[in-house]
Amino acid sequence: MKARRILFYFAAMAAATLFSSAAIASGADPLPSWNDGNAKQSIIQFVKDVTDKAGLEYVPSEARIATFDNDGTLWSEQPLYFQFFFALDRVKLLAPQHPEWKTTEPFASLLKGDLESALKGGEKSILEIIMATHAGMSTTEFEQIVRDWITTAKHPKTGKLYTEMVFQPMLELLAYLRANGFKTFIVSGGGIEFMRPWAESVYGIPPEQIVGSSIKTRFEMREDGPVLLREAKLDFIDDKEGKPVGINSHIGRRPIAAFGNSDGDLQMLQWTTAGEGRRFALLVHHTDAEREWAYGRDSHIGKLDKALDEAGTAGWTVVNMKDDWKVIYPPAQ
């Protein structure tokens, strides 16, 4: 375990170093998977403005905070949030230990593969599924459960590992910002401890720069040492109005750039752009039914409606996935 984690670090460091030095040395295009167009130009112009020491819009490196939503912004989120697939796999795995689930909703329907009936109960059902699959173990145990799943589970439609369904253009953007002195954070409605085990190797974003939803944990001193136990109690929902709250709690200063894809990101973009000086906000619009998915104003997952309207009036950058991105996912290894 430890050796593998150390290897991860080295690989991530080496990749980051290679990428940034190569791009800087050669003057190569730092965003090769982005087609030329307004979206790409607006990103490059923003980075130029805030890094130009002689310019009026210069921002010192310490204040170059950029926050990224995860689901739908850094990786896909259809037909269900990937964390929900994790929960469903956990329900199947745990079912033998819970014979009562055969006759208890939402588990009974889930186990029959009838997702629609399982989710009839709305938020209450989702919460029951989350608590049954995410709580009741130590943080160390949960980390291992996530690692095991994320390295083996495959997406039902693409057959890819979920971490192969991250957006190549966004990986380039993350690296480009970091090469220009930005500190990149994830601010996601997803579970903070669901993302931390793999985000560093996949996105180059370390655990301490991840903000997300959480359940409560409790410290307990056991005979063989201390543990943090994951309790079946909601702690924080990092979505909509919760995102600026989570940013304030974890980061403690206002980002100068924020990246999202849905109405769940609206308040984060509002909070970011309301700060003084040069600011940047970007929405990824999923318009590519062929290479990914096309959805927006009416979608149950990743609804993009109010935020798209506000992007129009406020002049935020909107990525049209179909036109702006040369590729969606990283090339197969």
Add this chain to the structure above:
Amino acid sequence: MKARRILFYFAAMAAATLFSSAAIASGADPLPSWNDGNAKQSIIQFVKDVTDKAGLEYVPSEARIATFDNDGTLWSEQPLYFQFFFALDRVKLLAPQHPEWKTTEPFASLLKGDLESALKGGEKSILEIIMATHAGMSTTEFEQIVRDWITTAKHPKTGKLYTEMVFQPMLELLAYLRANGFKTFIVSGGGIEFMRPWAESVYGIPPEQIVGSSIKTRFEMREDGPVLLREAKLDFIDDKEGKPVGINSHIGRRPIAAFGNSDGDLQMLQWTTAGEGRRFALLVHHTDAEREWAYGRDSHIGKLDKALDEAGTAGWTVVNMKDDWKVIYPPAQ
């Protein structure tokens, strides 16, 4: 405001750069305010061990997380936590707007200068004082209130600014660890938003690396833009069992080194040292009645009893302030 903040950043950056390059270039003693002895030697040995790439105890830079308690560890905490002086000053300032305080405890006693009676109500009284002085404004307003206070208020006994009562040996230790690839965090029972406005310029620790106690905030969209409102509701107490919980929530990985001074830090040190591989734990024991204060097992503030016992059995480093530190506070500017 903005210009001042930018100046702060530059000063902090310049100082950090100068310090580390000078120390490295000259091979000078990185901890000049520490007397030679077990405490200093144990720190230097630990840093050597985890940074020696050829050694068995090497830790990659990303995992070199060090957490520091604040009150009593990085600055003094007598005769009262400094944040409590802030609250008392706020009560006096706000009293004209609260005529009812003249006849309501704990405020009536406070305004008469009778602290003992004011605190008879214990935790409930303290909480009332905190909420009356720390809530009911936006995060931006509170930040300004703290900045104004911290740059002007003087300690009743020493007559110094509170930020002049930070421990010079600990400033050197923070810089030494950072020069060796560590990421330094504060993990304090004090208010997270009370520390953030000044910790970067004083300790070189940015807002996103500060963990502390908090009250709830709420996002609100107003006509002139969004605000985060500080509500009179407890969110999280970052003390005792809360410290590992706060570390897990904000940092998301276990520190390899932890520094404290009281029983409030015991669980943080237990959690840190229970991790695999080389670990380090240090307690500052206040033994210098002449230059600072001497207290410990029976103190109401900064009680050091169980943690001192555990330091003995677990082999943690204990700083005897009187013997181990050449100076307490930084030289007057």
